[in-house]
Amino acid sequence: MNESKRAFGFETRMLHAGHIPDAVTGARAVPIYQTTSYVFDDTDFAAQLFELKQYGNIYTRIMNPTTAVFEERLASLENATGCLATASGQAAQFIALATLLQPEDEIVASAHLYGGTYTQFSHTLRKLCVKAHFVDPTDPKNFERALTPKTRALYGETIGNPRGSILDIEAAAEIAKARRIPLIVDNTFATPWLCRPIDFGATIVVHSATKFIGGHGTSIAGALLESGNFDYSHYPTVSDPSPSYHNLKFYETFGHYGFLMKARAETLRDVGACISPFNSFLLIQGLETLSLRMERHVQNALAVAQFLKSHPKVEWVSYAGLPDSPYHALAKKYTPKGPGAVFAFGVRGGREAGKKFIEALQIFSHLANVGDAKSLVIHPASTTHQQLSDEELQKCGVGPELIRLSIGLETLEDLLWDLDQALLATSR
Amino acid sequence: MGSGSSLACDISLNSILPKHLQDRYQNPSLIRRILAESKTIAMVGLSSDGQRPSYFVASYLKYEGYRIIPVNPKAKEILGEKAYPDVRSIPHPIDLVEVFRRPEECDEIVQQAIEKKAKTVWFQLRIVNEHAAQAAEAAGLDVVMDKCVKMEHGRYNGSLHWVGMNTEIITARKARRLF
Incomplete structure (x- = not known):
């Protein structure tokens, strides 16, 4: 075994990150694990899995081995600590916000958004008693002016839809950092090849993987990624004991994986917007080029x-x-x-x-x-x-x-x- | 997808150590050797509360085949093993002393690990004490700092991958399990 470490390049990671040829078959392509569920080693192991004391496969609504390759590969390309793939980009942003927010919370969002995102925020989130303030992102100070004591996140698109405005990610991240709230950036139009928002201070990145990541227009999918650098200890949604997991404290227990573990084991589990393993496979083909x-x-x-x-x-x-x-x-x-x-x-x-x-x-x-x-x-x-x-x-x-x-x-x-x-x- | 066996992709996520200390106390080859060679782990600060992070780590490692010796003056027994008030009181040899205590307690724990002839001291994620680390190194012990044993084990055996995390392992070699 080689003793050294190496910083592999973007293209190498496009092709290799997240996939190690399996020990039994040696299959070079990523296999499609078209299965709903996974046999447990024994009852003790099953119990540990359900308590999240072991990392492992339980049910494809929560995780899947083909999807895991897609997730880790995209995490590597975005310089993220991890990734959660979802049924669509709309699902990714909803799961990110549903993990982070509770009723009466507010967000400040760029007004230069995909129309579907705009309506998700202005209508569906509103019904859940979360209010979005929309601001002109061309002056990042507008994010700051719209902050209220209830603001729990900033939201924008790297390249705004449809007019192509560019978000000043660093300026928005500074404002978010000063308030100890996360900046969420939709990086769909840029892809990690053109821009990596986490490198500029974003905490959460969301994607519609349907677009350039797939590149073939065959599969609807989304992803959310997290930097691993944000302190969630003052976010009760992530750090408080979770009644649905025997009062497990996700942030304390999983540290920098806490937000993503919560998003997967609770929000995705409950919302149900999981990706199909076959779509994950097709997106992996897209990422390779x-x-x-x-x-x-x-x-x-x-x-x-x-x-x-x-x-x-x-x-x-x-x-x-x-x-x-x-x-x-x-x-x-x-x-x-x-x-x-x-x-x-x-x-x-x-x-x-x-x-x-x-x-x-x-x-x-x-x-x-x-x-x-x-x-x-x-x-x-x-x-x-x-x-x-x-x-x-x-x-x-x-x-x-x-x-x-x-x-x-x-x-x-x-x-x-x-x-x-x-x-x-x-x-x- | 199986387990990791090759180079780690060095993008150095999730460490509060500066680069030169990461190279010294978070070396992937050293960590893999420690995980492969250690059999008995004394966990200083292991809680008897099943929902505490230390308990998650201990139950994970126990299932993976390590013998966990709890070090906790308030506990009698945790995870089926007798608990000891400190490292010094453990009556048998130990390979690795894992520290779940505050940085200021690390110097004393290291002294006891040296007396105990442990091969490694491992300070958990976000526990940093350079002075204690240097003392352990001077006595010939291997030192890992600001890393979680469970996360590192899951990273190199492939299980952390199942939940979509970035293991930073890049290889075209067939998977094989090292520990």
Whole structure:
């Protein structure tokens, strides 16, 4: 056995972290453990497992060996202490907040959020008596101004959906640290290849793994990760004796694993939003090529943004990779390889032109997803954000002319051709 | 997925020690050797309360095949083993003295571990006392500091992996169990 330690690189960890070929078969690929449950060694061991005195497999609603590979691999890539995979990104953020908060608690969230997140906070959390204050994240001081004595977390997206604003993670983390509350960052649009929020002071990272992590658009999934650096001793939800585990104190007993153990053994167990082992397998296939795909995604995205910028039928382009973007400086700091491949532009002619544009596209798929290997397009005002009132829409920075693109891996010239012919079709 | 047997990926999570002390007191090869060679563990500060962290660690290690000797002046017996008021009073040899007490008590515990001819002293997670560590090293003992025995065991035998934690182990070699 080699005596030394080594800091393995990102790409090596994309391929190897979390998976050791098993001792019996030596199977090189990660096996799909499509099982609901696991035979116990004996009654003593079973009792220990149920009391969480042993780490081990009990039931796939709580853990699964294929899923564990996905979880540990993503934890390694995000420099996190651990990971909990979930049925969807919505489930991941809900489980993170449901683990952390109790009724009457409040959070301060960026208003530049995915529409589904916005409604989860403004409606479902509200029904559970948790209030979210939404603030313009382009000035991080807005997070500070919205703090109340009940604020228990800050929340934002590395790259905001849909206009591509960049969160000043370090500034938000400082505000959170001064108040001893965690900063939760949705890193879906960046992926750990472009940005690792924990390196900038975030405590909890959430993902919709459905997007670039999978990359193939086949599987809905999510993940939450934790830094291991946050002191939860003043969070009763994590540190108080847990009545559903014989008064086990998760933070005292599991230390830096306490939050994630609680999220898994209690919240996931009770909420039930577990990931399918087969989806975990597909996401592992995605992670193995993450850096290669993201490199091409951001290359194509920049070229498309530059093309649109000079197009006469385009009113504006909001991509932080363009030097005149108000978020360019933040993008250089937080996503130096490129600020993702999802951005928005305004088509000349407003709502009508927007519809014509989408109808004329031949290669871009019109659908409600981002982060596929294929290029995607959507008109948020009529789809993802349609539940929001006009006032809420404006707060999210979504106008009627706004078109959101997710730039894929097709031949660049074909993407430019498609956009050009569809833009020209708007004036016909 | 089986158990870990190779290099540890050195991203040094979850330690409050500076880099040079991590290299000295958290060396993965040393930790794996200690876990493989130790059979009898004196746990100083083991609680008789089944929901205390020390009890979780002890019951885990007992199930994994280690003999746990409780050191607790207030207890008679814990996990089926007779408890002793201090390390000095244990009538048989011990391999590892695991410390679940405050840093200021570590110097005295180390002295007793040296007298007892233990091979290793291990200060649990967040327990740091450099002076005590140096004294143990000067007497030829191995020292681990600011690490949890259960977490480290689970990390290298693969079980911590089952609950989605980052074990930092990267290898393409077939799994084999070392302890």
